[in-house]
Amino acid sequence: MATIQQSDVSSLYRWGCWLLIAGSTAVMVLRIMNVRASTGETPMLSANDRSRWCTVRALVENGTYAIDPIIRQRHPTTHRRFWSSIDRVRHRGPDGREHDYSSKPTLFPTLLAGEYWVIRQVTGKTLSDNPAFVMRLMLILTNVLPLIAYFGVLMRLIQRIGQSDAARIYVMLAATFGTFLTAFAVTLNNHVPAAISVLFATAMILDIWQNDRRGGWVYAGAGLFSAFAAANELPALSFFAVVAIAAVWRSRKWTFLAFVPAAGLVAIGFFGTNYLAHGTVTPAYAHRSDGPVVARLPSSLASRLDQAQLPNAVAKNLEQVGISLSDQALVLVDRPGRRWEIWDRVGAKRFAIVPGEGDIEIRQWNNWYDYQGSYWRDKQQGVDRGEPSRLVYAMHMLVGHHGIFSLSPIWLISLMGVVLLIRQRRSGWWELAAAVSVLVLVCLTFYVARPEGDRNYGGVSCGFRWMFWFIPLWLICAVPAADVLVRKRLGYLLIGVFLLVSLFSANYCLTNPWTHPWLFDLGTYMGWWAY
Secondary structure (H helix, E strand, C coil), X not given: CCCCCHHHHHHHHHHHHHHHHHHHHHHHHHHHHHCCCCCCCCCCCCHHHHHHHHHHHHHHHHCCCCCHHHHCCCCCCCCCCCCCCCCEEEXXXXXXXXXXXXXXXXXXXXXXXXXXXXXXXXXXXXXXXXXXXXHHHHHHXXXXXXXXXXXXXXXXXXXXXXXXXXXXXXXXXXXXXXXXXHHHHHCCCCHHHHHHHHHHHHHXXXXXXXXXXXXXXXXXXXXXXXXXXXXXXXXXXHHHHHHHHHHHHHCHHHHHHHHHHHHHHHHHHHHHHHHHHHCXXXXXXXXXXXXXXXXXXXXXXXXXXXXXXXXXXXXXXXXXXXXXXXXXXXXXXEECCCEEEEEECCCCEEEEEXXXXXXXXXXXXXXXXXXXXXCCCCCCCHHHHCCCCHHHHHHHHHCCCCCHHHXXXXXXXXXXXXXXXXXXXXXXXXXXXXXXHHHHHHHHHHHHCCCHHHCCCCCCCCCCHHHHHHHHHHHHHHHHHHHHXXXXXXXXXXXXXXXXXXXXXXXXXXXXXXXXXXXXXXXXXXXXXXX
């Protein structure tokens, strides 16, 4: 039996990887070219991506972040508000009127608006007149092309850490067809760019750590991509912190000359675009509760507030703190005896009135999700209502209907790989494995500790999407375990079964990733759980 030379094996690996990448790219492009909303008007698939598309369109076509004219547009044939989205907030704009805005962070849609502007100038096509053409083109440019680069970088890292081509190709097969990243390539979302940024930053910090690279560009790249990952996934701030610590450990000089300015550029873009959109550096999703107290009233006024008339005592109290209201100001009764709202249509001034300790508090209006018709005002359905039990939530996050390991058991191989890397103490790799372990525990704890309303598994989604940015890290960690398992027949069988289940989960949502996982649907059908 002829032996395979090492050069032939390496060539086999490279050709195998590029064939997998080409196949995955073709599938993603075909899916994008055929993606269509259930009602047929556009390629927008959910409230989540519609919210982002609205911002992109509003910026280029109207020169504003306000999306209310767009979400109220009706289709000429179906008469549906096909641009409408529940993922929005409402607050006072710079013109003294209330407007609707996307609840999503502003940096990524702002960058996409630049892409849309170029497409509009070159082709003459617009999102209002030709949504299918423009959206599909932008999805290819925004998701598919960066994913090709992502696969290329991942291929090189896998080649460096792996010992056998069988294990390397196995992990690349999982990367190109068996994770939820390619499933989400068909829709505009924050998870794909976050995961890509994590991989690019990881590749650069490994180059710094293992090869002691001192060039400014590699530090700048690590800072730029780790910060952009955090700009798209808030918990990835923990990843940014780890990358920053590693950079400082290797070179304080290049960290402050290159890493910090590059990360600062992302921070300026993140907070700057947020200020342009909302008049504050605080992201829209953080405005979900009443603001600071501006005045206090005696509790005896509560019954008068229920009459929906603005008592003179209230107006005088507000005047004393420099807030004047018009004679058109009203008290809107939210919950009689418990909560009221001052609304002055002149200047779009709004305040919350709530009982305090022995008195009544007038607070700044800061709950931007609280508006007439808001889905998030006691109208949530299904998983959006939140899981009451933290223990049940943790179980379904890990091995239940949205389980990281039950939907994608290939991550069990990653878990084994983390242990092996830490035990082997290979420079750069064991530190990466240790960092991944800590980051995963931190993020899982963060999500379990969230209030009940936030324990919703990421809403209607094909997986626990808030952990998708870990996917490239888990793939890297899976390689040494795959190296061990492919040496035995039982190991081959085990990783083959794990891959088949992962492939099925990733492709169950082939036409729309904004659907429940197959385990959720199966459990609902069998009556195992009800939402």
